[in-house]
Amino acid sequence: MRRSEFLRAVDDEFGPRATTLMSDLVLPGIGLTPQDALEAGVSPREIWLSLCAETDVPLSRRYGAGRLEPRR
Template sequence: MRLSRFYQMLEHEFGAGQGRMLVQDTVLGELGHRTPEQALNQGEDPKTVWFALCKNQDVPRERWWGPDMEPKR
């Protein structure tokens, strides 16, 4: 996943304002107790960050791939 896709999906799922806040302020144990922003800035794969954020926010699994993508089988 590219970083641009991460931010598209973030905005679609949470809205621009809330999405920005989640990326900056949510500390995720799954990411080594870093925020998504810190993890991305330190080179973490955007897909790993996205899935960790989805789990933390209880996003239903069927929406983890965004509005126009299905998981590859």
């Protein structure tokens, strides 16, 4: 997962709450907020999965999130 895909996935999943979650929620498995984890070089995929687990995002919406549809 690329950083851009991660940010798109967060916006799509959490909408108006995305900014608050990115800056305020400390992820237990990482020990940082998602924003701080990105800045520290933690893999966006690791952050995404941790964020999903912490906020109870269903498994069906975790894989492939943030990817654009292929061009035709």
